[in-house]
Amino acid sequence: MNPTLSQRAQKLTSSVIREILKITERPEVISFAGGLPSPDTFPVERVLAATQTILTTAPTPALQYGPTEGYLQLREWIAARHSTGSVRIDPADVLVTTGSQQALDLLGKTLIDSGSRVLVETPTYLGALQAFSLSEPTYVSVPSDEHGPQLEMLTKEDLSGARFMYCLPNFQNPTGRRIPLARREQLAKVAVEAGLLVVEDDPYGALSYSGDALPTLKSMMPENVVYLGSFSKVLTPGLRVGYLIAPQALHRKLVQAKQAADLHTPSFTQRIVYECVKDGFLDTHIPTIRELYRQRCQVMLEAMQEHFPKGVSWNRPEGGMFIWVNLPTGMDSVELLQKAIAENVAFVPGAPFFANEPQRNTLRLSFVTVPPERIQRGIAALGALIERESVGLKV
Amino acid sequence: MNPTLSQRAQKLTSSVIREILKITERPEVISFAGGLPSPDTFPVERVLAATQTILTTAPTPALQYGPTEGYLQLREWIAARHSTGSVRIDPADVLVTTGSQQALDLLGKTLIDSGSRVLVETPTYLGALQAFSLSEPTYVSVPSDEHGPQLEMLTKEDLSGARFMYCLPNFQNPTGRRIPLARREQLAKVAVEAGLLVVEDDPYGALSYSGDALPTLKSMMPENVVYLGSFSKVLTPGLRVGYLIAPQALHRKLVQAKQAADLHTPSFTQRIVYECVKDGFLDTHIPTIRELYRQRCQVMLEAMQEHFPKGVSWNRPEGGMFIWVNLPTGMDSVELLQKAIAENVAFVPGAPFFANEPQRNTLRLSFVTVPPERIQRGIAALGALIERESVGLKV
Known part of the structure; x- marks a missing residue:
């Protein structure tokens, strides 16, 4: 049988980000698509100690x-x-x-x-x-x-x-x-x-x-x-x-x-x-996250400076996990993504982040889970791809 | 400022059960109102061992x-x-x-x-x-x-x-x-x-x-x-x-x-x-829960048999956590609850469980978190209260 869906359910679509994440789980893909924090920052020992304290001192309300x-x-x-x-x-x-x-x-x-x-x-x-x-x-x-x-x-x-x-x-x-x-x-x-x-x-x-x-x-x-x-x-x-x-x-x-x-x-x-x-704990822990992300952001910005062609612009974040890129006018980042994945690089196209008229020449890069050497390699490949794609554009 | 609420939010009301649970948190109240499982059945040691295994062998995907x-x-x-x-x-x-x-x-x-x-x-x-x-x-x-x-x-x-x-x-x-x-x-x-x-x-x-x-x-x-x-x-x-x-x-x-x-x-x-x-684990664990609940259900049914007056009827569950009670026609279990709480006994009135026309002379009893002696004492008090209330009813 086919259940009758609500009107809102009929309009539901899956997150483009999540669908892409599935594709990019292959280890050979250098993915700047994730919004995941770096697991290097997870305080595993502290979480372990917390669970032991809770379950040995007051387990009932916790369960x-x-x-x-x-x-x-x-x-x-x-x-x-x-x-x-x-x-x-x-x-x-x-x-x-x-x-x-x-x-x-x-x-x-x-x-x-x-x-x-x-x-x-x-x-x-x-x-x-x-x-x-x-x-x-x-x-x-x-x-x-x-x-x-x-x-x-x-x-x-x-x-x-x-x-x-x-x-x-x-x-x-x-x-x-x-x-x-x-x-x-x-x-x-x-x-x-x-x-x-x-x-x-x-x-x-x-x-x-x-x-x-x-x-x-x-x-x-x-x-x-x-x-x-x-x-x-x-x-x-x-x-x-x-x-x-x-x-x-x-x-x-x-x-x-x-x-x-x-x-x-x-x-x-x-x-x-x-x-x-x-x-x-956060007062000593958060500065270590900031420093890790600052360094990786810096690596990505330097790589972009080196490898991205003229006509591409981006911001220099003062914090957080993301850089936003404007491609040359007329370039569509969804189409670019298909080609990028073929070269084992991934990012998130900008269009789904617009509530109304999308700017299709935008994309989001995340640097926090990618080691520096892979950031450089991925950005170099992406820059070369954008450069090749720019040639065909009537600017 | 007063935000404009959605129509559905304007109709939202809090669960009667949860509001009552707040009142009945006083330790002197014998509460048959809860829908909580008995914490005696929580496998604390096993949960502790599980957390240790997870956080020492593969912490990243767990966090x-x-x-x-x-x-x-x-x-x-x-x-x-x-x-x-x-x-x-x-x-x-x-x-x-x-x-x-x-x-x-x-x-x-x-x-x-x-x-x-x-x-x-x-x-x-x-x-x-x-x-x-x-x-x-x-x-x-x-x-x-x-x-x-x-x-x-x-x-x-x-x-x-x-x-x-x-x-x-x-x-x-x-x-x-x-x-x-x-x-x-x-x-x-x-x-x-x-x-x-x-x-x-x-x-x-x-x-x-x-x-x-x-x-x-x-x-x-x-x-x-x-x-x-x-x-x-x-x-x-x-x-x-x-x-x-x-x-x-x-x-x-x-x-x-x-x-x-x-x-x-x-x-x-x-x-x-x-x-x-x-x-x-559940194959050996669940039988211990069944046995605990069976015994407490039995204690409550026997106490009801002894203390509830004529005109009150109830079912004999074959499992689970609840007994359903029909009070004499014309008795309102919400009013009864006010009086019961004054005598330190609580239950959940039946009316909110009806989508349309409520049967106001019904109530729900849970026995699983209450020790046998308190079940007997609570049911005796509730039975006496129902009996007193029955006198005034034109049946």
Whole structure:
């Protein structure tokens, strides 16, 4: 029999990234396509010690059902970590999620009706588009430059009635760009004036190569922002522990939606995270991740400088895991990918990261899981391919 | 600011069970309200050994992102476990979910449009209603007796065009009833004839007190059934590992919906489950759970026989975690609960388990986490309360 699918299911398509990842699992492929953190940074010994502590001292609550809101001690730790001089985060506003991705799902469910307007950056995180699209919104792509979204370029009509703006201010996936302070202040001003809710997705905020940090949008306009955080990029992703911080009225609805979604995030993984981080471990651990990623980013940038032909441009990220590339006008990165895979190099085409009109001559490179020698070899091969493909273009 | 909520979020309410559980956390309350398995059954040593094996032999894949479909070795184990002489389950049809609850969420997303007809038992599992209701279906309550749903009492009009029937054939939450073989055969016949998809939710199937098992609906009509399984009741719930088995066309859509929901179930917890079960552990472990629950069920049934007044009736479960009680006509179990809590006894009122017209004189009792002496004391207090309340009723 053929079950009748819901309209939203009929529109569902698989993530291009994930399909590509399957192709590129062959060891001979040098893949810049992944969004995976480097396993060299996983604190295996610490996770092992945490599991032993938990299972020998208080196994029952770690293995039993728990509250939907999350493990209280972890919520308190998260609240304290995000409290600054001027802004105090209440643990009651924290909801532990099964990875940050789940927060996107819960926000879609609680805030979007079919046809609701949702503002997104140009480009934006593909996984957010996938999650929101199940509720069938109308996306408004906010004009964006190398400093991020230009909210002030929208009309009052664009802003009014939008359910929220989704924004990734730090080392955005896919572009790697960070919104500078002045742009953040401007964004906060426009949002507060318009009564606009902002979803601030911040999985990479701690990964500034120089170790500096800009104020979060949450700290600038606490009542207007739902903040999303994650342990995937600073501890390990395989535990699937993320969180959101939301104003109480919305928090209550998100808790109810989460109850229906998976009852709660695993009691055990929440406690492992808490055991790993409670003593300030991240303060010594994160700098080692930053340094590794800074070095590999540097290697890739130097290789690009050497091997990429004229007509190709890219940014120089100040943190995070990604570099964004603009190919010569007229070149399609999906077509380029087919040829690149034949030469055992992979990347992610830029098109799926656009909510509306895609810029087909863009692509995303990740450097964090690839050793320096392979970065150089892969970039050299990719540069030569782009150069060959450029010849045929009418520029 | 007050964010604009989606229509479905405006209708969301918190689970009555979870709100009550919060009240009844006081140690002096004898709670028959929980749906928690007994922590006496948690194999702590085995989980500890599993974590050590995983983190000392192959830590990286356990801590890294993984495929949305789940850990392949676990999926193969699940497929083999559910393959019988006549029916072979393909690992490709298995999707690991973050608890069985997530399977309900994914099915709602992929199969229900606003107003779609969904058939449910009378009563049915509250958590399924919560998950499906986010997609705003129209529920059709299938007439049900002590042997389960009577699908043949529905008209062709009721059946045709229904997106699916949701059914919990073994030791149902909340009634504890099991659908006998003849009724299963009848149900399968009607479903196949009508081209009706059946969601078979089976978290308690292994908990038959005598150890017997009836054929699953999946084995009777593989193409018509999505089967949901869970490790929560036979291993531990705090790991949040469940699974579904679905025909390929639907499986693909469920994988895509899961990708948007949480990318994948934690790599680590999936491997813990696999390490715990791969050597046949459940075959010796499950009988110890059955025996514990059988004994406690027996204690509760004897106490009910002794202390519950005339006019109260209940079933005698052959397995699982619940007894279903019919109070005298006219008595409202929500009102009774207020008075019971004042006397330090708790249960779950039956009304929220009905998709449409509730039977307000019903309630659910769980016995699995309460020691025998407290079962007797709690049932005695509840019996006395019901007797006092009966006096005022015009019967």
